[in-house]
Amino acid sequence: NAGVTQTPKFQVLKTGQSMTLQCAQDMNHNSMYWYRQDPGMGLRLIYYSASEGTTDKGEVPNGYNVSRLNKREFSLRLESAAPSQTSVYFCASSEGGRDRVFFGPGTRLTVL
Amino acid sequence: EDKVVQSPLSLVVHEGDTVTLNCSYEVTNFRSLLWYKQEKKAPTFLFMLTSSGIEKKSGRLSSILDKKELFSILNITATQTGDSAVYLCAVYAGNNRKLIWGLGTSLAVNP
Numbered sequence: 001n002a003g004v005t006q007t008p009k010f011q012v013l014k015t016g017q018s019m020t021l022q023c024a025q026d027m028n029h030n031s032m033y034w035y036r037q038d039p040g041m042g043l044r045l046i047y048y049s050a051s052e053g054t055t056d057k058g059e060v061p062n063g064y065n066v067s068r069l070n071k072r073e074f075s076l077r078l079e080s081a082a083p084s085q086t087s088v089y090f091c092a093s094s095e096g097g098r099d100r101v102f103f104g105p106g107t108r109l110t111v112l
Numbered sequence: 113e114d115k116v117v118q119s120p121l122s123l124v125v126h127e128g129d130t131v132t133l134n135c136s137y138e139v140t141n142f143r144s145l146l147w148y149k150q151e152k153k154a155p156t157f158l159f160m161l162t163s164s165g166i167e168k169k170s171g172r173l174s175s176i177l178d179k180k181e182l183f184s185i186l187n188i189t190a191t192q193t194g195d196s197a198v199y200l201c202a203v204y205a206g207n208n209r210k211l212i213w214g215l216g217t218s219l220a221v222n223p
Contacts, residue, residue, distance in 0.1 A: 033211075042215040043155075043200070090154055100146060101202075101211065103154035 002026055006091050006104035013081040013111045021076040021107050023078070023091030031094045032074035034058075034066060036087040043090070049074055081111045114139040116203050118214035126222050129191050133217045135201030137182040143204035145184050147175055150198045150216070158186070158199075191221045 004025045025032065034046040045058030047066040055066050057104060063085060065077045074093075078085060091104040119134045135145065148155035150168045159168040161177035161184060168175050172191075177184045188195055200215040205212055 040215070043213045045211075083161075099144075100157045100160050102157070106154050 004091055004093055004102050004104035004108065006107055007014065008107060009105065010108050011110070013078075013109065015082060016098070016112060017081050018077065018079050019081065021089055021091070021109075022073070023075060023104055024073045025091075025093040025102070026072065027093060027095075028071070029093040029095050029102075031096060032072070033092040033094075034076045035073070035090045035092065036038075036060065036085075037090060037106075038044075038087050046089075081109075083111045085109065086111045106108065114203075114205050114210070114212050116201055116214040118199075118201050118217050120217060121215065122218040122220070124220045124222065125191055127191060127193060129221075130187065130189045131191060131219065133186040133188075133199050133201075133219070134183060135186070135214055137203045137205075137212075138182065138200075139203050139205030139212060140207050142179065142182075145177055146202045146204075146211075147184070147186050148200040148202070150200055151196075155200055187202050188219075191219075193221050193223055195219060196221045 007022045030051045033048045035043045037043050044060050046060055046064050047058055049055045049068040052071045067075050089107045090102045094101045128203050146160050147158040149158055161173045164177055164179035172189045175186045196220050199207045200216045201214040
């Protein structure tokens with residue numbers, strides 16, 4: 001079991017460039033999440049997907065889009081990157097709405 | 113508004129000390145509370161608590177939930193330098209089962 005995998009691990013973008021962060025889980029979990037983590041701000045939810053075919057906005061969705069491609073995969077897209085999106089991004093998954101959350105290793109993104 | 117507050121924000125102790133980290137919450141329709149440890153990477157799961165008064169224990173770490181007073185504590189006894197990390201608390205709440213995170217307690221254990 002690989003758990004939750006994310007690619008890439010590191011990325012540097014210029015302002016205005018686009019990119020997609022990929023996430024996959026092999027635990028047959030229903031729920032998947034995208035978080036960003038910034039110093040002093042804690043973990044903030046960008047988008048989540050409670051089940052295949054559904055997605056919902058979290059606390060900080062502006063500037064991002066997501067796709068729940070199937071039960072395993074949940075991708076996060078930055079259409080036009082901005083320096084304010086410099087952060088560490090974590091994908092996570094859980095079985096349901098009260099269970100432990102498993103995190104991917106994270107993506108460190110820098111937008112210049 | 114649902115919130116989870118952790119205290120203290122940071123803590124410095126010496127090896128061998130015992131520490132108590134606090135997590136208080138104000139949420140609608142509480143479902144469960146989770147503790148995580150985060151070193152310089154992704155958070156790793158420690159405990160999940162759903163019932164009041166039942167202690168969860170793993171080695172030198174233990175945690176308990178008080179649903180009446182709306183808080184949980186995480187105890188670490190005989191601390192080691194490897195316990196240095198940020199400890200995160202999160203609460204599942206509401207009908208949409210939203211997970212609300214605290215800002216964490218940064219623990220530094222000095223030799």
